[in-house]
Amino acid sequence: MPDRLSAVDVSFLYLEDETTPMHVGEMLVFQAPDSGFDYDRLVTLIRRRIAFVPRYRQRVRWVPGRLANPVWVDDQDFDVAFHVRRSALPSPGTDGQLRELAARIMSRPLDPTRPLWEVYLVEALQGGRFAILTKTHQSMVDGTAAVDIGQVILDPTPDPRPTPDVHWNPSQEPSGAELVAGAVVDSVRRPAVVVDNARKGLADVSDAATGLLRQAGGLVSALWTAARPPAESPLNVPIGAQRRFGTATADLEDFKRIRREHGGTINDVVLAVIAGALRAWLMTRQENVGSRHTIRAMVPVSVQDIGQRTPANRVAAFLVDLPTGEQDPVVRLNRISFEMAQHKDGGHMVGAQSLVALTGFTPPTLHAMGARLGADLSRRVANVVITNVPGPQQPLYVAGAQLLAAYPILPLVKSMAVSIGLTSYNGGVYFGLNADRDAMDDIDVLTACISEAIDELLDTTRKSRTRAKRARKD
Numbered sequence: 001m002p003d004r005l006s007a008v009d010v011s012f013l014y015l016e017d018e019t020t021p022m023h024v025g026e027m028l029v030f031q032a033p034d035s036g037f038d039y040d041r042l043v044t045l046i047r048r049r050i051a052f053v054p055r056y057r058q059r060v061r062w063v064p065g066r067l068a069n070p071v072w073v074d075d076q077d078f079d080v081a082f083h084v085r086r087s088a089l090p091s092p093g094t095d096g097q098l099r100e101l102a103a104r105i106m107s108r109p110l111d112p113t114r115p116l117w118e119v120y121l122v123e124a125l126q127g128g129r130f131a132i133l134t135k136t137h138q139s140m141v142d143g144t145a146a147v148d149i150g151q152v153i154l155d156p157t158p159d160p161r162p163t164p165d166v167h168w169n170p171s172q173e174p175s176g177a178e179l180v181a182g183a184v185v186d187s188v189r190r191p192a193v194v195v196d197n198a199r200k201g202l203a204d205v206s207d208a209a210t211g212l213l214r215q216a217g218g219l220v221s222a223l224w225t226a227a228r229p230p231a232e233s234p235l236n237v238p239i240g241a242q243r244r245f246g247t248a249t250a251d252l253e254d255f256k257r258i259r260r261e262h263g264g265t266i267n268d269v270v271l272a273v274i275a276g277a278l279r280a281w282l283m284t285r286q287e288n289v290g291s292r293h294t295i296r297a298m299v300p301v302s303v304q305d306i307g308q309r310t311p312a313n314r315v316a317a318f319l320v321d322l323p324t325g326e327q328d329p330v331v332r333l334n335r336i337s338f339e340m341a342q343h344k345d346g347g348h349m350v351g352a353q354s355l356v357a358l359t360g361f362t363p364p365t366l367h368a369m370g371a372r373l374g375a376d377l378s379r380r381v382a383n384v385v386i387t388n389v390p391g392p393q394q395p396l397y398v399a400g401a402q403l404l405a406a407y408p409i410l411p412l413v414k415s416m417a418v419s420i421g422l423t424s425y426n427g428g429v430y431f432g433l434n435a436d437r438d439a440m441d442d443i444d445v446l447t448a449c450i451s452e453a454i455d456e457l458l459d460t461t462r463k464s465r466t467r468a469k470r471a472r473k474d
Helices: 007-015 039-052 095-107 176-189 192-202 205-214 218-226 252-262 266-284 329-346 352-358 363-381 443-473
Strands: 023-031 058-061 071-074 084-093 117-125 129-137 243-251 295-302 315-322 384-390 401-409 418-425 428-436
Touching: 023 095, 039 084, 039 117, 084 095, 095 117, 095 129, 095 243, 243 252, 243 401, 243 443, 252 266, 252 329, 252 428, 252 443, 266 295, 266 315, 266 329, 266 384, 266 443, 315 329, 329 443, 401 418, 428 443
Parallel strands: 084 117, 295 384, 384 418, 401 428
Antiparallel strands: 023 129, 023 401, 058 071, 117 129, 243 428, 295 315, 418 428
16 A cells, blocks of 8 residues: 555645645755766656655645545656756856745745656856756655655765666555545554544644644753744735745854854754844834844754764754844853753754654755744744754765765745854854745845854954953963
8 A cells, every 4th residue: 555644745735726836955066077968967867766755756645535645655756857847047047046935936836736846956056056956745754664866866076876776666646446445444554543533624734733733742842832922023014925035144153153142052053043133133124123122033953963874863953033122242142041051941942753753854854854844833933944964074076077065955934034044064153044025025134143143152252352461370
């Protein structure tokens, strides 16, 4: 019998509508090798390696009468060229044009009658570069077998690892009667599924998804314990179907330097930077940012060891009130570090065991894991979702082309104008900000504020060193 979608996976199909497509993505920027890089090379690479991700050749098939959750079936007409697409910018393409193209591509929902993923090769970037954009529906990210296609095509050396040709024949698709029979068998084996399916079919979809998440026990109890209604914010408005995409780039060493000077963790510094950026952005909008002003962030964070690829990776998810009303950047950092420590000591930081019980995950899908947690809970208890995923600190390649930057693209949820993802890679930190087009026409202002917030904290380390030198002279 085909694999059946879990209750959480299928909830993302129910939650999706014209303004909130439930896919995650990534904008990968590469330096083309001397031998060049083209569409045919990418298609050949994906065609060979897609055997490592069999879900990418399957589509969703609904059970007649919605008697059970849908199942994954092999796509009888699977065509890799349909999913791997080619685009180009007017040469020489700028980074701004690439961001605009990414926003338009990510605004479009995936075709529900086909496997739920797409890859775009974007050619003609300035400086001999090209980009690869990936889109994967969250229902595919089951955390057990799902691995993002962008991870499959990457290699640790310029020479691609050998991949044997594997001939694939799709399994015969079950008939409607077979799907119904399978649903009945599953219901007999697991009576609770009947109740769950009835709720999904008849109750409000959002309430059903919340009920599913409540079953995670430790996760939701921790979140609801920490939760208070977040303050009103321009970050929480009705959203439309179109997007803007902003990026910011920083040096990982700068974050380490700030941490060494003021204590805390790298993630504390990241949150302090975002708090400072949001404060400055709100002020450009002439918002009232009093001393007690905060922005509530939902922050699922991976703290895995690089190279570890098992479900034993360490993950934490928590709510934190970013002190956007605080003027002093060091005090902002200290307050965040203190709150993070309180979360940890008070048991409000949720560990990997609770997350695996909820959705499961593999390292390449950690941003999607954060988006999954935020999709239903965030609009009730937070103003923004922030994911921070550490990546490998050595170069990666696709068919000889070196990966220069990796910007995550998280989906928006209803009433949330922006989502913020970070990936650290090869000494850099890459921010991806997916935003509603109408509500965030100043997304470039916010990304500029991120760079300014980093400089603001770096200035405090310089001042500390200057004071220390003077003290030694005296």
